[in-house]
Amino acid sequence: MTIAHHPDEELLAAYAAGALDLGQRVAIATHLAACESCRGWIRAMEQVGGALISDMAPTALAEGALA
Numbered sequence: 001m002t003i004a005h006h007p008d009e010e011l012l013a014a015y016a017a018g019a020l021d022l023g024q025r026v027a028i029a030t031h032l033a034a035c036e037s038c039r040g041w042i043r044a045m046e047q048v049g050g051a052l053i054s055d056m057a058p059t060a061l062a063e064g065a066l067a
């Protein structure tokens with residue numbers, strides 16, 4: 001099967017950031033299961049996000065943040 005359409009980068013970035021609703025996440029996850037190119041793009045975005053978080057100064061959690 002040849003994949004002819006890929007989600008745009010804005011949608012993939014929102015997926016990597018966990019910012020999509022359930023229907024969008026399911027649609028993107030289904031695409032990713034068959035598309036190595038987009039999986040690679042997601043991995044790169046997750047690595048960028050991880051690097052940004054690791055460079056942030058530690059901050060105390062707000063009262064009740066774990067509730």
Ligand SMILES: [Zn+2]
Pocket residue numbers: 003005006007031035037038039
């Ligand atoms: Zn793709």
